[in-house]
Amino acid sequence: MSPEGLSKPEYQVPQEMQNQVALTTLDRLYNWSRKNSVWPMMFGLACCAIEMIAAAASRYDLARFGMEVMRPSPRQSDVMLVSGTVTKKMIPQIVRLYNQMPEPKYVIAMGACATSGGPFKEGYNVVAGVDKFIPVDVYIPGCPPTPQALLHGLMTLQKKIEGQSLKEVSWYQKGPGEPIPVPVLGPDLIDMRKAAVIRENSQPVADA
Amino acid sequence: MTEATLVNPLETLVEHFPSGWVKKDDRPGYSGFIVEREHLLDFARAMRDDFGFDYLSMVTASDYLAEGIFDVVYYAYKTIGGPALVFKVQVPREDAVVPSLVALYPGADFQERELWDLMGIRFEGHPDLRRILMWEGFEGHPLRKDWKEPFYEEDVKPFKSRWPEGKPIHADDRNPFNDNVQYPTGFDPERWVPEAETLLYSGLQQTAHYEEFKTDELIVNMGPQHPSTHGVFRMVVSLQGEKIVDLKPVMGYLHRNHEKIGERNTFLQNMPFTDRLDYTTSMSNNFAYALAVEKLMGLQVPERAEYIRVIMAELTRIMNHFFATGFLLNDLGVYFTASLYAIEERELILDIFEEVSGSRMMCNYFRFGGVVRDVSDEVLKKIHNLIYDRIPRKLDQFDAYLTNNEILRTRCEGVGVLTADQAIALSTAGPILRASGVPYDVRRADPYSIYDRLDFDVVTGIHGDIYDRYLVRVGEIKESIKIIKQLLRDIPGGPILAGKPAYQVRVPAGESYGRVEGPKGELGFYIVSSGKPNPERYHVRAPTFINLTSLAPMSRGEKVADVVVILGAIDIVLGEVDR
């Protein structure tokens, strides 16, 4: 990190002290360290995961962004890369994993499938985008996105992290956050937040 | 096996059975035999024991709604090579019950479960008939022709405009729940009790308890999110200490409804979907699908296109085997660093694919009657350099670091053993089958394309353990190099596509099965056409799905750490397992 990046330009540090002293704000220091060590959760869903592996491998090398530490456990990870088609059978687990991640946590929807269902949208076992259930920070288009696109997406996430402020972020507010209710597998996928709507719309049509 | 049956069984097969048991399937465009349901078991036993059809490769079914019947279709082969024996059982839709063949051909296990799940055909005598891709409690059997998905628009594509009068209509907005769901009438989500998977857990084998030690069996769920499962695969294992007592695979976490979508698509629209089956070997998938449709259309592929196809398919095999070996090392515990070396060359092959097809992974490169774009001399030069320089060097590196590596050998030798008989009975394919010493390779046993003209060996193992599977994969890379060298030497000029490129191909009515020796085993497409622009039935014989049948028998009695490696050596890709 060069001093220009960290020091606030309003406070000029005298020439002779520039190698010893840097002035900055807490927000910037906090975000600077956070954004350069984002640990993704090791978790691949479908074809996009192969490009994720390619991005982590030697040619594209995610390590340059401090992101090579793939964690198999959600409790140690900062970002969930949803790389592939989200199916109804899988979404309860994804929501559960998301709930288990500690704050601050981010979600990247990689590829057309995670964004909207993609080529398989019309399928009966496919969730039309992971954002139906968990909040997404960055969407990466493509089927599959190339490793370059993935890197761009991760850099976009870094920018987003840079812009956050300790005062406002949700995880430093009072009280615990609410977990997302885990969907249930019924005759079809049941989103418990929509239970009332489901009951209402499933009533037998009264004969006129 | 008598001599008469060995020579030419299929011509006179009907006469071997009492009249009324078996008849020829003489619908136009169809082949094989129709067996009466009551006699299916006897027929199959005779086929296996007397006629030598020891390898039941595929079981599927198609739904003829208008006639009110299901055809259950079986493809059996001899492991000594030769054409298929096709037999079918016809059952009425209201009474869809067929005797199970699991006792004769254990490899039918998962395929019959899949048919129960998706078609609603019950297999009497199946030891464990549960849903396999969807979950217990799901409403309906989706591959039946009268079942409609929540985002249903029309029976077949192309659909009407989604932008009538310039305004977009979203699929979600047409659905009352604004989502991809539907429920039976009168459904109340708050009263619903989800299935507790009791059948799954109670189906696990128990051992006798060791009273004196006061031990108990421990049930562990590995997956669906687990670093060792290569995606979203789940294994339920019951453990006695470190030892595996029983194991049940659970899949369907990536079930993307490939076949349902495929039956709505037009023939050509399915081509890019096949890329996404086994997403590490898209060129091979294209190949098998193109073969199946070309068989129906009676197309002759130009010579140059055949050469290009085989070059691409063999490059895919090299790429896949590097990938598989790299991830085998991951599973052995050499986390990531070693696999980085193994997948280094993969990027260079992907570059070639990108150059010829426009996409690194999802190539969508084959067309019915050829390929979509020609290959330039520069690309051929690049392939030449790879084949003569980079890849052999990498193989030497493998030999130096891995083949005689003591740790690798102790972890792999004698682990996950499958005997030749077991491997055949379980319908395994590809390197798994060959590592057990069965020299069965579709390229040799039932040659397609120009493989009959090429000089290569079928690599086999002896012991049927993980180490032999590794050796078979490395050996196959060497054979692929040999094949590509011949092709590069002889590749002719000329057209690359028979006829003119067309979006809408005319496919005559009938059934066909196209199969190739994919990197992971026999990949086949079963297609029924009714002469319309869309396939009536579209089924994929996914090698890894069927290979997984052998996971439990291989794992029983091994240590829990080894099961990860055993799974890794099967080399599964969930896109193909779950489809």
Ligand code: SF4
């Ligand atoms: S977006 Fe495309 S490449 Fe990615 S998971 Fe979906 S189908 Fe596969």
